């Protein structure tokens with residue numbers, strides 16, 4: 001088959017605010033993503049409820065979405081495919097919906113690219129990745145489900161017409177499936193092929209997520225032709241007692257600098273990242289490590305914990321992420337799915353569920369110990385009205401309202417400083433075994449601290465009946481300071497649906513406090529607060545459903561609830577505009 005043969009950032013004047021000081025009052029079942037509700041899978045959406053829909057995050061006009069699939073840049077166009085239910089707002093009937101963009105901000109919806117129609121995918125067209133083959137030819141690897149027992153195989157699809165700039169139509173050739181599980185593989189947990197990479201030996205490789213017993217693993221396959229694949233005897237990597245691994249992502253990162261690398265890069269000066277989505281915890285874990293190309297083995301650095309206590313791409317509601325290399329800007333970009341935290345009944349009533357987070361550029365931190373993630377620069381084109389605060393002191397219990405922007409749809413960047421670390425609270429040694437999220441649930445934003453809690457009160461109602469605080473608390477542990485970053489949904493809504501999920505998401509921030517500053521950026525968008533601590537070292541996404549703090553009734557405050565005074569060095573906040581987000585475009589099936 002010859003397909004495989006080689007061949008203006010600130011448009012509005014900003015407003016300088018004086019600091020007004022108001023006293024801060026001291027008031028005081030994860031829905032597993034693919035829980036199946038057969039009776040609701042095809043209840044077509046009659047009415048879409050807008051109140052919590054996002055203004056600038058990726059969403060289709062209605063219905064359920066989950067994992068981003070096969071993101072790629074091809075001939076000047078960005079493509080995003082994603083798992084989509086065309087018939088309802090709970091998981092089911094999954095197809096690969098398809099949208100294209102010139103800037104990763106404005107999106108044009110197209111017809112679904114891949115949907116069940118053949119013996120090798122009749123029961124499901126699940127997640128996968130795109131690879132650009134030599135000769136500039138894109139190919140998709142995806143998981144097909146072939147029977148009611150959920151037997152999974154790996155298939156490929158190619159564009160019907162390479163000269164169509166949007167690659168609207170995709171073909172699934174009859175020599176599918178390309179990869180079938182052998183007897184040693186759990187064939188009902190065998191999915192989500194990665195972008196393939198080419199080794200020096202001329203063989204392509206791809207990874208498939210799986211589980212054996214309770215050991216999570218990435219099974220590796222090799223191929224010279226891309227058509228005939230052979231299993232490598234050992235997995236690229238596996239970890240005992242981690243359960244099923246979904247959506248693996250494996251890519252090189254430069255040791256110095258923020259540029260991205262193509263998956264097939266095999267020069268010096270790079271490390272590798274292995275990211276997996278752990279089905280049991282529904283979080284995304286990664287390690288920084290070394291890929292031995294001769295032995296085809298990956299070994300995490302000894303600074304990277306390999307398992308549930310390891311680094312997470314995001315400590316909040318973020319799953320099934322997938323990255324791609326963007327050659328036009330020489331960067332690696334990560335997409336992730338943020339599921340709803342409300343109930344299934346709510347989703348049916350809303351007529352929609354799931355968003356994609358803002359694409360993030362990612363690179364290796366200069367310490368070499370972790371990734372750094374930052375919203376893509378194109379997001380700044382949506383910034384409108386700007387407000388700036390600087391040099392504002394917040395004593396214990398103070399809070400300042402940030403006025404003059406639309407707090408329900410905003411981008412906020414703030415740098416805090418403090419003059420001493422002396423008042424940092426002691427870190428209780430019994431917390432050492434807890435997750436950061438548990439410590440945040442104990443301490444939160446309302447328990448007065450020493451150095452912190454300080455940060456933002458996002459999506460807040462005027463009298464603070466509802467708010468989602470995003471904040472830092474600094475602790476003094478035996479040998480070092482520990483910076484806790486929280487995004488706490490526990491008071492985000494007066495709606496008290498029993499099964500509504502309102503977690504106190506949190507992560508630690510490995511940051512040097514010598515300069516006595518900490519920075520925070522939050523992207524606030526009606527039902528999502530996506531936050532980046534210390535320039536993107538720790539990221540947390542929360543989904544929240546305020547009842548009072550909606551539209552023009554949402555407020556934004558900066559607060560300090562610690563005994564050490566805090567200074568806002570600078571705070572820049574912008575109202576965010578609304579991009580063209582999958583508005584109809586000669587298209588019938590949505």
Ligand code: DQQ
Pocket residue numbers: 033066067083094126127143191192246247319320
């Ligand atoms: N979602 C897909 C699977 C993947 C899971 C099915 C992760 O391929 O493992 O919709 O959210």
